[in-house]
Amino acid sequence: MSLLVLTHNDCLGHRPPEGHPERPERLEAAWRGLNQIDELAVKDARPVTRAELDRAHGPNYLERIENLESAGQRIALDPDTHFGPGSLRAARLAAGAACQGVDSVLAGTATRAFAVVRPPGHHAEAARAMGFCIFSNLAVAALHAVSGHGLKRVALVDFDVHHGNGSEAILAGNGQVLFLSSHQSPLYPGTGQIDAPHAANVRNAILPPGSGSNEFRDLWLEHLLPELDRFQPELILASAGFDAHWRDPLAQLQLKDDDYYWIGERLAELADSHANGRLVASLEGGYDLQALEASTLAFAEALN
Numbered sequence: 001m002s003l004l005v006l007t008h009n010d011c012l013g014h015r016p017p018e019g020h021p022e023r024p025e026r027l028e029a030a031w032r033g034l035n036q037i038d039e040l041a042v043k044d045a046r047p048v049t050r051a052e053l054d055r056a057h058g059p060n061y062l063e064r065i066e067n068l069e070s071a072g073q074r075i076a077l078d079p080d081t082h083f084g085p086g087s088l089r090a091a092r093l094a095a096g097a098a099c100q101g102v103d104s105v106l107a108g109t110a111t112r113a114f115a116v117v118r119p120p121g122h123h124a125e126a127a128r129a130m131g132f133c134i135f136s137n138l139a140v141a142a143l144h145a146v147s148g149h150g151l152k153r154v155a156l157v158d159f160d161v162h163h164g165n166g167s168e169a170i171l172a173g174n175g176q177v178l179f180l181s182s183h184q185s186p187l188y189p190g191t192g193q194i195d196a197p198h199a200a201n202v203r204n205a206i207l208p209p210g211s212g213s214n215e216f217r218d219l220w221l222e223h224l225l226p227e228l229d230r231f232q233p234e235l236i237l238a239s240a241g242f243d244a245h246w247r248d249p250l251a252q253l254q255l256k257d258d259d260y261y262w263i264g265e266r267l268a269e270l271a272d273s274h275a276n277g278r279l280v281a282s283l284e285g286g287y288d289l290q291a292l293e294a295s296t297l298a299f300a301e302a303l304n
């Protein structure tokens, strides 16, 4: 069964100010990567429902966002996260695509799904937007898998170069979800240190600036993949950020296109071992367009 890609043209409609790294052209670069694969099933993403958002985000935050949309306001929700006409529609589709991916792999209409969307999600916390993210797309999807579908063991792995502070904060203490993250440190947002207090269902692993393929692969092989294997997930979710690539302007890791094929293949193998193959990934970061195109292609090929 071929990889199901969930995406939507309206994800282009979220338009931060000129010069912002999280720009609509990122999505077009990811699409160019996917277009190089012959057999892909591509579907329009659906918007997230309010009930799905309510599992991860507070009502005051959701109402504030809805009011801003109704007022047609253009504002900065945090120093990095801009909101304007089209932003709520894009954010609803980004979170909805991840939930739709969960629905599809649990219904058996696809084995793996890749939500190729923006804005990204893993920095958004329960009550605030942060770091280009409005809704915590994969935390919403993890809670949808647990509360909406009744799964008992859902793993969320995050290989974006930044720590997924929002995913961690929303899922911390939830015994049905395991959160695993590798990230550069020091780097924004500064959380996810290995000696920082964290919940029992959280595993963080850090890479110093300058780390490359060997360090990344060793970290996953020695620390994170064995934890994922022991957890025996019924479903694997992946925060697929491609900003650890050597070309990326926002961080200092040195990964190559191949490393994204490698991590995709490792995750697909563990999904095959424990989860009937079920894996749902969602695009997070990746701010060099050429690297984003090639990395999206490499990762999707590993899942296909």
Ligand SMILES: [Zn+2]
Pocket (backbone or CB within 6 Å): 160, 161, 162, 241, 243, 284, 285, 286
């Ligand atoms: Zn990132």
